[in-house]
């Protein structure tokens with residue numbers, strides 16, 4: 001039966017470069033203070049969130065991404081956000097549709 005320390009030594013020799021790299025990273029990480037670790041954790045979390053959002057954006061249809069790129073404005077009647085190109089202007093007020101323009105003035 002192979003001695004455990006022998007086995008570890010062999011493993012370390014095989015993974016020498018990778019092991020050294022990981023150990024250096026760990027020593028560096030251990031050397032940083034608690035606050036820095038929390039900041040790192042938050043940054044990693046934010047990065048993960050951005051990644052998920054990015055994937056979702058890619059999954060959206062092309063039409064949807066074009067709409068989100070457009071300036072969004074608020075309907076004076078229903079207060080819904082909608083793309084500027086669909087606006088109906090009447091007496092200086094902006095509406096999402098002719099129906100809401102009529103409802104507002106009627």
Ligand SMILES: [Zn+2]
Pocket residue numbers: 075076077078079080095096097100
């Ligand atoms: Zn509306």
